[in-house]
Amino acid sequence: MKTILLIEDNDLIRENTAEILELAGYEVLTAENGKLGVAQALARRPDLVICDIMMPVLDGYGVLQIFSQNAQLAGVPFIFLTAKTERADQRRGMELGADDYLTKPFDEAELLRAITSRLSRFRQLRADYDLQQDGLHEFLEDARAVGNLQGLSADRKEHSVRKKQEIYSEGDEPTRVYFVKSGRVKTIKTTPGGKELITGLYQPGEFFGYLALLEQTRHSDSAVAVDDSVLVYIPRDDFSQLLLRNPEVGQHFIRLLAGRVSEREQQLLGMAYNSIRKRVADTLLRMHEQQSAAAEAGAAIQLSRDDMAAVVGTAPESLIRTLSEFKQDGLIELSGKGIRVLQPEKLRRANW
Numbered sequence: 001m002k003t004i005l006l007i008e009d010n011d012l013i014r015e016n017t018a019e020i021l022e023l024a025g026y027e028v029l030t031a032e033n034g035k036l037g038v039a040q041a042l043a044r045r046p047d048l049v050i051c052d053i054m055m056p057v058l059d060g061y062g063v064l065q066i067f068s069q070n071a072q073l074a075g076v077p078f079i080f081l082t083a084k085t086e087r088a089d090q091r092r093g094m095e096l097g098a099d100d101y102l103t104k105p106f107d108e109a110e111l112l113r114a115i116t117s118r119l120s121r122f123r124q125l126r127a128d129y130d131l132q133q134d135g136l137h138e139f140l141e142d143a144r145a146v147g148n149l150q151g152l153s154a155d156r157k158e159h160s161v162r163k164k165q166e167i168y169s170e171g172d173e174p175t176r177v178y179f180v181k182s183g184r185v186k187t188i189k190t191t192p193g194g195k196e197l198i199t200g201l202y203q204p205g206e207f208f209g210y211l212a213l214l215e216q217t218r219h220s221d222s223a224v225a226v227d228d229s230v231l232v233y234i235p236r237d238d239f240s241q242l243l244l245r246n247p248e249v250g251q252h253f254i255r256l257l258a259g260r261v262s263e264r265e266q267q268l269l270g271m272a273y274n275s276i277r278k279r280v281a282d283t284l285l286r287m288h289e290q291q292s293a294a295a296e297a298g299a300a301i302q303l304s305r306d307d308m309a310a311v312v313g314t315a316p317e318s319l320i321r322t323l324s325e326f327k328q329d330g331l332i333e334l335s336g337k338g339i340r341v342l343q344p345e346k347l348r349r350a351n352w
Contacts, residue, residue, distance in 0.1 A: 007037035034058030131205035183229025300338030
């Protein structure tokens with residue numbers, strides 16, 4: 001929800017305008033003069049300011065000048081709201097850096113159009129999006145505005161899948177990218193001898209299924225829900241737009257995907273060259289850190305022994321033996337609720 005700071009000394013106009021903005025879905029902060037308005041903005045940076053010009057204590061021109069000179073507030077879209085209509089007043093406001101100028105009286109549609117225009121023009125891709133919260137929706141909305149990607153699907157429908165339900169099979173034609181909203185999903189590949197190898201384990205906030213689209217091939221593995229999960233689908237056409245239509249959007253989207261590619265590469269290298277104890281330790285640490293990042297620090301790792309053995313790339317019997325050794329060393333705790341890592345630093349520093 002976008003936050004608008006409304007600075008207006010007339011009580012009736014301030015209250016009526018705030019009500020209009022709230023009904024339009026904005027969060028509204030109000031101030032009765034420029035000095036209070038600046039204090040509000042410094043306490044919480046708004047997404048846009050609507051400011052009267054003629055006010056006591058500090059007028060609108062003074063407010064705009066402070067915004068322009070303050071590193072924390074510079075760049076906030078600024079709309080002047082005033083009863084004055086002389087060209088000299090408008091010119092002065094624009095010279096100071098105002099983005100728009102509305103004269104009173106104004107109608108609701110005119111006000112809302114001006115706000116929508118300013119917010120769209122000033123929208124930028126943020127340095128970071130919290131994909132475990134609502135960051136995917138925020139990124140897609142920002143990408144639509146920044147990249148002029150009006151063809152992006154507006155439907156962000158969430159899809160529920162049950163535990164052990166297959167999402168796609170090896171050899172299927174890729175039609176979309178998948179985003180894990182909740183639950184967990186594993187991707188698996190079966191060897192000619194019938195052994196199952198887990199090629200990826202995806203947590204909330206992660207994408208999967210995109211490699212086949214990038215390579216323009218069929219899926220080389222299958223995807224199955226480990227838990228009851230909720231997924232968001234990004235259709236193939238949207239995926240192409242995000243990557244190709246706008247360089248800034250494409251680079252940002254690739255960064256969101258790249259972490260998983262790097263992790264998969266490290267996992268495969270580890271399976272090829274590391275000892276069984278090292279591989280089990282790395283797997284436990286990776287899952288422990290993922291839980292900590294998801295604000296579940298200290299929670300038990302819940303994954304079947306067969307699935308964990310497939311992630312590690314070993315037989316279940318070898319995994320169980322190694323876990324027992326770690327338990328005897330006091331590194332982990334085993335219970336019916338799962339595996340709890342007790343000494344992550346010692347597990348990380350051990351020379352396996």
